[in-house]
Amino acid sequence: MAQERRVILSAIPNGGEASPRRLAISRPELPSYTRHIREFNLPAGVEEELDEHQRQAFSYLVRAARRWADIYALQESTDPRKPFWPQGITRREVREASDPEVRSPYTIVEYDQNGKLVARPMHDFYGKQIKELDIIRLLRKAADETGKGRNRDFKLQAYLRAKARSLETGDFKASERRWLEREDEPDLDIFFGFYDTYSDEFLSIKYAAEASVGVLDRQATDDSQWFKSALLGWWERETGRVAPRIKVRVDHTRIQAGQVAKYEFTGMSIPCQMDWREELGSKFIIYRPFFEDKFRHRRLPSLRNLIDKDKIDGITDGFARLAALRKIIAHEISHSLVPGENHQERLGQETTWVKELYCDLLALVGYRHVKGLSMRESEIAMAMFFSDGYLDYEDRRRRPEYHRSSTIITQYPIQHGSLSLLDGRFIWHETPAVFEDFSELLSETQDILIDGKSKDAQRLRERYFDPTIYRYLIFKGIYPQPEETSPDSTLVSSS
Ligand SMILES: [Zn+2]
Secondary structure: OHHHHHHHHOOOOOOOOOOOOOOOOOOOOOOOOOOOEEEOOOOOOOHHHOOHHHHHHHHHHHHHHHHHHHHHHHHOOOOOOOOOOOOOOOHHHHHHOOOHHHHOOOEEEEEOOOOOEEEEEHHHHOHHHHHHOOHHHHHHHHHHHHOOOOOOOHHHHHHHHHHHHHHHHOOHHHHHHHHHHOOOOOOEEEEEEEEOOOOOOOOOOOOEEEEEEEEEOHHHHHHHHHHHHHHHHHHHHHHOOOOOOEEEEEEEEEEEEEHHHHHOOOEEEEOOOHHHHHHHOEEEEEEHHHHHHHHHHHHHHHHHHHEOHHHHOOOOHHHHHHHHHHHHHHHHHHHHHOOOOOHHHHHHHHHHHHHHHHHHHHHHHHHHHOOOOOHHHHHHHHHHHHHHHHHHHHOOOOOHHHHHHHHHHHHHHHHOOOEEEEOOEEEEOOHHHHHHHHHHHHHHHHHHHHHOOHHHHHHHHHHHOOOOHHHHHHOOOOOOOOOOOOHHHHHHHHO
8 A cells, every 4th residue: 555655646756747657546545644634523413414315425525535635745845846837947937938827826837848838737737646536536426416315406516517527627617606606505515626825835826736525514604694794794884895795604524635734724715816706706614623623722722811801701612712703704704805906016025914914904893893793792802813813923933924913913002002911911991992093003004905015014014013022921021011102103193
């Protein structure tokens, strides 16, 4: 087995022609010692609610996802260019290539014998492996099953067939359309294909293989959809614009495979292309096992330890959990509402953290305005932005943009006097005053996104990004409050 395993991984030594050697396929799944796979048990009773055909379809989908991790294994490399780009290629060559397919997220780029750049579609480049892993057939068998029984779901069937076809034709948009056009959420769902640019360490252009399979958490999904609609309703009233179509799914996840398993995402927003999002709408999946795990082991202890005791007096774990979930949804939705264009060109390296900051702030301010929620709930969500900031500090090497955003969110109200740090805990007197500061910072961030330059973002960062604050949290110190009339505050109110 181990021998066979090595064969498939070394089958395409230079990301080039597939080796004529027989690849190791037609065999049961291997243990996940080289593949990025995370598997979870479904909560008790969830699987029992599926009929026999759904259960059969589900097992085909889980197998397809597990095997998709083999394709991701072919896309992992210690060389930042490999396997997406050839050795020695420069940014300029990519930028100036006459064939736009070179810059497509769905292609693998190589030099031909004459030194000319050629772009091969990923579904074709990995076609032999995809075929030998029998992935397309598994998707089709799952599709057949979803058309049978009392819970048959023809929309899911059409989606799975389109997904299987996309691996033969490279038409990924057709299956995405099927997936996003339905109003309701299917009981079973699979997210599957080439997405997200994290594995292309050279240029962050190319997508990589990833998949997840799960069963719908109907109650949490319905609540999340309600919250989302209420939030977007506020946004529409506030901006006079029509909100984009966004779906939310809370998923009892059974498996994550490939890139998504490697990076341990709690949620996934799809599609990645902004123009597809506008055209087809988008969907945000929350991976419930991850969410629960992080909430219980990190978010909740952080909230209990870093926020003034009186401020969270009487807050049950369940109350905090709901606020944590909605805070994530609000942030994620905000990604579809980011104003301005050409961010990368104007803001350069500052782009990602400015966007994260904007989404955090819009989430907070929006949360405060959702009709039908208690003020106490948005206050707890706010508290969690502060206590989660400490977790972002712990994860700062992996996700520096989160760390920047949450540190600025904490520093801004501190420097404006609405928030303090006492004995290692955050405390505030007037909750509305903190939210007022957030609104000011939100409009400042919005200006940067709409027509700011990289130096504007830098200035904001220099003023408010001060991670020394976490030392005061850890050693339970009193963070020095700034002077009442600091030059910063006049700068802010005049902008
Ligand atoms: Zn984000």
